[in-house]
Amino acid sequence: MSGIREIEQSLIPSAAWLPVPDIEQVLVAAPVMFPVSLRKIRLLQVEFPEFGGAFGGPVTVDTSNIDSGVVIATARITPNLDLVMQLVGDSEDGPGSSTEATVEIRHRDSERRRALDVFVTYTLFALFGLSRRVDLQLHIPGIEPLVSLRFDTPLSTISQYLQSRQIAYRAMVIEQATHQQFGFPATRSAIEVATISFIYEAIVKRSFLWPDNYEGGIIRLPSSPEGLNELLALTQGNDLKSPPHQVSRTLWGKSVYLGVGTVTVLDAVIEDGDKLKAMMERGDGREVQVRIRSRSGRIRYDLPEAPRIGDEHWDPNTLALIDIESRLDAALVERYHTLAAATLAGLTEEEKAQVTARVDFGAAFLTREINGDNGLWQRLLRFLKFR
Amino acid sequence: MATAPPLPQIPLVLDTNVFQAWSHQEESVRQNIADYEGFHKRFPALTSITVYEILSGFEKTIAKRGGTDERTVRGRDEALRLIQLSSMLPSGPSPSGVLPFDETAATIAAFVAGRLFERVAKRKTGPSFLRDIFQAAAALAHRHGVATRNETDFELIGEHLPPTHPLLHLALWRR
Numbered sequence: 001m002s003g004i005r006e007i008e009q010s011l012i013p014s015a016a017w018l019p020v021p022d023i024e025q026v027l028v029a030a031p032v033m034f035p036v037s038l039r040k041i042r043l044l045q046v047e048f049p050e051f052g053g054a055f056g057g058p059v060t061v062d063t064s065n066i067d068s069g070v071v072i073a074t075a076r077i078t079p080n081l082d083l084v085m086q087l088v089g090d091s092e093d094g095p096g097s098s099t100e101a102t103v104e105i106r107h108r109d110s111e112r113r114r115a116l117d118v119f120v121t122y123t124l125f126a127l128f129g130l131s132r133r134v135d136l137q138l139h140i141p142g143i144e145p146l147v148s149l150r151f152d153t154p155l156s157t158i159s160q161y162l163q164s165r166q167i168a169y170r171a172m173v174i175e176q177a178t179h180q181q182f183g184f185p186a187t188r189s190a191i192e193v194a195t196i197s198f199i200y201e202a203i204v205k206r207s208f209l210w211p212d213n214y215e216g217g218i219i220r221l222p223s224s225p226e227g228l229n230e231l232l233a234l235t236q237g238n239d240l241k242s243p244p245h246q247v248s249r250t251l252w253g254k255s256v257y258l259g260v261g262t263v264t265v266l267d268a269v270i271e272d273g274d275k276l277k278a279m280m281e282r283g284d285g286r287e288v289q290v291r292i293r294s295r296s297g298r299i300r301y302d303l304p305e306a307p308r309i310g311d312e313h314w315d316p317n318t319l320a321l322i323d324i325e326s327r328l329d330a331a332l333v334e335r336y337h338t339l340a341a342a343t344l345a346g347l348t349e350e351e352k353a354q355v356t357a358r359v360d361f362g363a364a365f366l367t368r369e370i371n372g373d374n375g376l377w378q379r380l381l382r383f384l385k386f387r
Numbered sequence: 388m389a390t391a392p393p394l395p396q397i398p399l400v401l402d403t404n405v406f407q408a409w410s411h412q413e414e415s416v417r418q419n420i421a422d423y424e425g426f427h428k429r430f431p432a433l434t435s436i437t438v439y440e441i442l443s444g445f446e447k448t449i450a451k452r453g454g455t456d457e458r459t460v461r462g463r464d465e466a467l468r469l470i471q472l473s474s475m476l477p478s479g480p481s482p483s484g485v486l487p488f489d490e491t492a493a494t495i496a497a498f499v500a501g502r503l504f505e506r507v508a509k510r511k512t513g514p515s516f517l518r519d520i521f522q523a524a525a526a527l528a529h530r531h532g533v534a535t536r537n538e539t540d541f542e543l544i545g546e547h548l549p550p551t552h553p554l555l556h557l558a559l560w561r562r
Contacts, residue, residue: 016477155472156472156476163427163428166428190477210396271550295554297391297554326425329421329425329428332428336420336430337417337420339468341412343465351448351458354444355444355445357447358403359439359444
């Protein structure tokens with residue numbers, strides 16, 4: 001019978017706090033000329049034409065502040081979320097003048113945000129940020145004018161929206177599969193992100209590879225002849241598999257049970273093997289910690305009892321926002337490509353070769369030239385002697 | 388002490404040769420970047436060594452021409468924008484996507500260089516080796532792998548890693 005009960009995963013020693021984009025921010029569009037007075041707006045529809053007609057819909061309009069030149073359009077997105085668009089411009093009866101549009105997503109319970117609400121918010125932020133035009137269809141009989149807005153959002157912010165959206169989506173999956181609800185915190189650490197990814201992989205894949213970023217794992221063996229035999233057996237094998245044991249992770253203060261499963265360190269290496277062997281040979285029955293790591297940096301988790309998520313769990317609106325991911329990614333990566341290409345844009349081939357020529361880091365290798373028989377120093381000495 | 392291909396979860400830094408291929412809009416690198424973005428929602432990180440290399444080419448040319456070359460200045464400014472963008476985005480456990488050559492990186496680099504230089508001289512490998520050592524050390528210090536085309540140098544570095552950082556993840560983004 002094996003003395004190995006479990007391979008304990010080592011923790012990442014430094015838990016960096018990662019920036020989180022402000023979820024309560026107000027997105028500001030570039031000012032635009034409205035073809036009509038704001039006073040005439042009764043109903044408007046927001047559309048993201050580059051991302052398909054599925055994203056958008058009618059919005060209720062409040063004109064009670066129209067004398068101040070303000071129109072507020074509100075759309076209920078989820079039971080907890082409202083999209084609020086404020087238009088500030090001209091209230092006169094003739095064609096409108098320059099109008100400023102702002103958008104924010106208001107959370108009804110900002111103290112305890114749900115993963116779904118965070119996911120929807122960042123998806124919408126990303127849609128506004130990545131759309132080259134956001135169309136406002138103003139339903140005014142006989143005219144039906146269309147106004148296009150543009151929200152110039154920095155690429156770094158859009159990337160952070162998509163990162164936050166991804167994390168929120170994974171938390172949604174974890175909530176649905178485990179029937180637990182988490183309050184989505186306003187801060188985020190690298191460990192939390194890794195934990196969310198781990199639980200998500202367990203739910204979605206059940207058998208998956210996880211990086212052993214040289215923290216490795218620890219197993220405990222008794223200092224005894226049996227322990228020594230086990231250690232010797234470990235050092236001979238390529239992969240080290242734990243016996244089935246209960247696996248769980250703690251996320252935001254709650255334990256998430258992932259069932260009974262196994263952990264296999266692929267291409268396992270025992271650290272300090274000789275020292276451990278000497279400790280085992282003492283045979284005093286004390287527990288000895290054996291640190292193992294994967295030579296190829298891979299650990300396989302087999303968690304067949306991990307919670308499952310049903311196939312038809314999301315409502316059509318949420319599903320549409322989930323399915324838009326590849327298009328959001330494609331839009332973002334195209335902007336990255338454009339920026340990278342801009343570094344060499346307009347240069348001739350010869351100029352490109354000049355600015356991308358390999359930099360010489362050779363100073364450290366000059367010592368032989370300076371100090372060798374025919375080096376600078378010796379040549380200088382010969383020159384001085386000659387003088 | 389070794390190298391291994393990275394799992395998708397491992398954040399990467401772009402070696403300078405891959406960055407330049409990206410600037411030249413090589414399709415294979417564009418696809419690699421797109422795949423990476425799909426998982427990490429950002430492009431691969433840069434090390435401060437790569438930042439130096441990217442900017443050096445521009446600055447050298449600008450200085451040579453007395454600062455009168457508008458196109459090169461514009462290119463340099465675009466490169467700076469991209470570098471700044473990377474630094475503002477977290478990458479893996481690092482809050483910034485420009486990984487510094489810090490104390491940990493310097494310690495790793497010293498360990499590798501101390502064991503490699505004799506061998507480098509024997510193999511007549513170029514002096515750019517030092518650059519690759521710095522690059523790998525910065526990546527290792529911040530728990531990143533390296534996306535490169537220079538398999539030979541990085542594999543040799545992988546054979547001389549310190550016990551504290553025994554594995555270098557190497558993504559070979561070939562043409």
